[in-house]
Amino acid sequence: MCMLNIGKFKLTPLNGGITQMDGGATFGVVPKPLWQKKYPHNDNNQVPLVTYPILIQSEYGNMLIDSGVGNGKLDDKRKRNYGVNFESNIADELSRLNLSTDDINVIMMSHMHFDHALGLTSSTGEPVFKNAKIITSQSEWDEMRNPNIRSKATYWKMNYEGIEEMVEPFTDEIEICPGITMIHTGGHSEGHSVIEIKDGGERAVHMADLLPTTAHRNPLWVTAYDDYPMDSIFQKEELFECYQDAWYIFYHDVRHFAVKFDGGEIIEEMRREPVVSV
Template sequence: MLHIGKFKLTPLNGGITHMDGGAMFGVVPKPLWQDKYPNNAQNQVPLVTHPILIQSQYGNMLIDSGVGNGKLDEKQRRNYGVTYDSDVTAALNQLGLTPSHIDIVLMSHLHFDHALGLTTADGQSVFNNARIITSRTEWHEMRHPNVRSRATYWEMNYRGIEHQVEPFDDKIEICPGITMIHTGGHSEGHSIIEIKDDGMRAVHMADLLPTTAHRNPLWVTAYDDYPLDSIFQKEELFEKFDDAWFIFYHDVRYFAAKFDGREIIDEVRRKPAHV
């Protein structure tokens, strides 16, 4: 848990994947990254997919949605190393909430590991009362993927929620203190979320900074559609948010961290994940 002024941030249990380490670190040689992030004997790295609940006087908001429940077949579970599904509903219940209490879902982007939790296995909206905010570019790509992106933009993740989606262009103020900013890079429509209040700041850079090990601007994933854009965005954002908390959807060890250069100087650790 992390407090940014009036905003209370809590990670929820959204499932876990295990992706190839070479893909997650792109052109970075394994001897450089393996000491900074854990890998298993199959060269896979664990990546939680934990949505971030934001509570305040402005309601209940969620950043991204987890890997859902029962939406992957056995081949997909094996390929993506999914060892457990989302438990977002139970996590919300522990806080006295249900999915219907979520007012806004902020989708950094709509790749399957972020968007599977938006709908049920039979195509119903999970967060049926929520506005779903994503960039206009991302929403278009979700529905009209190209030969590369169709591997991650799946129809089953948007059928049933179209009426809830509110696309934006360059930037949108969700409420006083929370802003979504279109960055591109990881995907053409990728966005970050800035949270600020009472002299404090946090930023969710989503898959521009999937783990603390990716703090080096040159360390981008092989999944990035526009890696040079990712690098340039990271350089600018690290300078802009030099005093901010960075919050994570994927990092298996850290929910939040502050950096001095590339060194972690403050942290909020996760509870051990089922890796």
């Protein structure tokens, strides 16, 4: 496993599965001749997007960012449509660290789209992380349970039934513990949030699906899945200005777990271990 230390916080990506999403949707209006130079794709014009939750260990407990694609919740049609070649292996990954799913005490949900929220519950609807409180923005939680005609394609009832009592929503910003803050941004979804981690003069930021891959570093490169693309662009510009010296950590990028940028160029990187079925 690769691992990044931010002061007292130890960050480790966990194998939460993979999707193969349409390249045009992933890069929106960006022409393929441009994005194909920056990110891998297959003959079906699909790009690999891992769904790897980020484990954060410290004196404050064991926390996760997002939850992976779970196990046994996708039928064959959805597996085919979303290119799911393998599902979550989080329980085994945690066991390698002498942990179990019961040892997770906080899950920070950047948003509740299916590829981030499937892993919260089992195929029978039971909570996977039985002792965790689940933090997401109030507007995200509201839309999860009452999606509109567009968002109902990604906010699924099976991903929140069974965890309602575990969810603790916030409005604008919340300190999870000293050094970790969730900030509501909107953009990708109305309730989308980013996570800041800082300690000992070091910082990391998880921009979630505002920056799903390193190839999306250009503020204008936003996905076709973004409900409010202009909000995404403005938020990206502000966040890149704020976090110039920070590590950027990724849930989706198939090649990188963490990078540092100088402008649009990667100047430091932490590569993932080889990903299955890519």
